[in-house]
Amino acid sequence: xxxxxxxxxxxxxxxxxxxxxxxxxxxxxxxxxxxxxxxxxxxxxxxxxxxxxxxxxxxxxxxxxxxxxxxxxxxxxxxxxxxxxxxxxxxxxxxxxxxxxxxxxxxxxxxxxxxxxxxxxxxxxxxxxxxxxxxxxxxxxxxxxxxxxxxxxxxxxxxxxxxxx
Amino acid sequence: xxxxxxxxxxxxxxxxxxxxxxxxxxxxxxxxxxxxxxxxxxxxxxxxxxxxxxxxxxxxxxxxxxxxxxxxxxxxxxxxxxxxxxxxxxxxxxxxxxxxxxxxxxxxxxxxxxxxxxxxxxxxxxxxxxxxxxxxxxxxxxxxxxxxxxxxxxxxxxxxxxxxx
DNA sequence: ACGGGTCGGTTCATTGAATGAACTGACCGT
DNA sequence: ACGGTCAGTTCATTCAATGAACCGACCCGT
Numbered sequence: 001x002x003x004x005x006x007x008x009x010x011x012x013x014x015x016x017x018x019x020x021x022x023x024x025x026x027x028x029x030x031x032x033x034x035x036x037x038x039x040x041x042x043x044x045x046x047x048x049x050x051x052x053x054x055x056x057x058x059x060x061x062x063x064x065x066x067x068x069x070x071x072x073x074x075x076x077x078x079x080x081x082x083x084x085x086x087x088x089x090x091x092x093x094x095x096x097x098x099x100x101x102x103x104x105x106x107x108x109x110x111x112x113x114x115x116x117x118x119x120x121x122x123x124x125x126x127x128x129x130x131x132x133x134x135x136x137x138x139x140x141x142x143x144x145x146x147x148x149x150x151x152x153x154x155x156x157x158x159x160x161x162x163x164x165x
Numbered sequence: 166x167x168x169x170x171x172x173x174x175x176x177x178x179x180x181x182x183x184x185x186x187x188x189x190x191x192x193x194x195x196x197x198x199x200x201x202x203x204x205x206x207x208x209x210x211x212x213x214x215x216x217x218x219x220x221x222x223x224x225x226x227x228x229x230x231x232x233x234x235x236x237x238x239x240x241x242x243x244x245x246x247x248x249x250x251x252x253x254x255x256x257x258x259x260x261x262x263x264x265x266x267x268x269x270x271x272x273x274x275x276x277x278x279x280x281x282x283x284x285x286x287x288x289x290x291x292x293x294x295x296x297x298x299x300x301x302x303x304x305x306x307x308x309x310x311x312x313x314x315x316x317x318x319x320x321x322x323x324x325x326x327x328x329x330x
Numbered sequence: 331a332c333g334g335g336t337c338g339g340t341t342c343a344t345t346g347a348a349t350g351a352a353c354t355g356a357c358c359g360t
Numbered sequence: 361a362c363g364g365t366c367a368g369t370t371c372a373t374t375c376a377a378t379g380a381a382c383c384g385a386c387c388c389g390t
Contacts, residue, residue: 005347007193010193010212011269011307011308011310012193012196012256012269012270013257013260013264013268013269014192014193014196014252014255014256015193015259016259016260016263016264017255017256017258017259017260017263018192018193018255018259019263020259020263021255022187022189022192023189023347024187024188024347024348025348027179027183027187028172028175028179028180028183031177031179039366039367040366040367040368041365041366041367044367049348049349050348050349050350050351051350051351051367051368051369052348052349052350052368052369052371053347053348053349054368055367055368064263065262072366072367079262082258082261082262083255083258085254085284086251086254086255086258087179089251089254090182090183090186090248090251090255091177091178091179091182092178093182093248093251094178094179094180094181094182094183094185095178095182096247097181097230097244097247098178098181098182098184098185098229099178099181103178104176104177104178105177119250119284119285119293120284121284128284142176143176188376189376189377190377204337204338205337205338205339206336206337206338209338214378215378215379216338216339216340216379216380217340217341217342217378217379218376218377218378219339220338220339220340221376237337237338
């Protein structure tokens with residue numbers, strides 16, 4: 001964004017949220033974090049954004065308490081993990097309306113194997129499923145990128161499980 | 166955002182969604198649309214963004230089928246109204262973590278008067294409440310802007326009800 | 331019919347963020 | 361000591377955001 005990333009004068013919770021996660025690339029960085037990406041070079045290779053931007057975004061997210069830096073790994077905090085339902089809803093909306101080829105990944109509740117509904121709830125258990133209890137399953141037959149992250153995400157994975165052992 | 170608003174090469178529904186609603190100001194414009202704002206000058210006065218940016222965003226949203234232009238009014242389409250739960254969740258997240266003074270507005274289910282939970286569901290009826298069935302109630306004692314929209318939003322309103330009669 | 335005001339934009343120069351390539355320095359394994 | 365990877369920083373270039381000025385259509389009162 002250009003010229004001031006803030007939304008001064010808006011007495012509105014949405015404006016506060018967008019000042020943190022509303023900049024270009026930020027929500028995609030967080031999506032990767034939910035997929036288990038933790039290292040600078042992995043974000044870089046998978047998202048293809050400029051290094052300077054990634055560095056700046058990670059720093060801002062750590063300052064906002066959304067990510068925490070442990071050594072050279074960035075991990076979602078509780079505050080960050082609470083974004084999962086909103087992120088999931090937004091992604092399902094994009095999928096319904098703008099993904100010509102249908103979903104590229106589906107999400108299910110680990111406990112019961114039921115596919116989540118668009119709101120992020122488990123239809124059989126009821127209620128929003130936290131990310132630790134969600135498994136992501138790639139839809140087969142999709143092109144797979146040639147970076148290590150894309151290859152790792154071609155296998156089913158539980159959210160938040162680190163990509164590297 | 167600068168240099169390409171798209172996220173090429175991401176086979177991801179979230180990237181598709183962000184190409185539509187991920188640019189600066191866009192989600193705030195849509196929030197105002199849920200509050201009943203429909204006219205160019207009302208968006209302008211309430212958000213305080215440059216006219217050129219508002220014009221460009223409204224045009225893009227119409228092209229994407231999120232808004233529809235009727236005469237000189239912009240209205241949410243069904244596709245646009247489906248964004249409500251995601252928008253609400255993001256706003257509640259911002260409110261929990263970054264609104265020092267607590268909520269400035271609260272939201273209740275018109276049918277039963279119950280306050281919505283953070284996921285946008287009605288605790289007593291169960292299930293996500295569509296925006297037509299949500300009433301917004303401003304919290305008293307807040308500073309009110311001096312534009313017509315801010316004054317109108319200082320009264321309780323049902324979402325999507327046009328601001329002007 | 332004319333003049334003034336509002337509305338819904340477009341045009342334009344300036345500013346600053348995003349981009350991408352090059353560079354730096356720490357750490358590792360051999 | 362050497363080469364390679366990793367995690368950034370620096371820097372020139374490009375392009376979107378900003379804000380002010382401008383423009384035409386429409387309405388209203390005279």
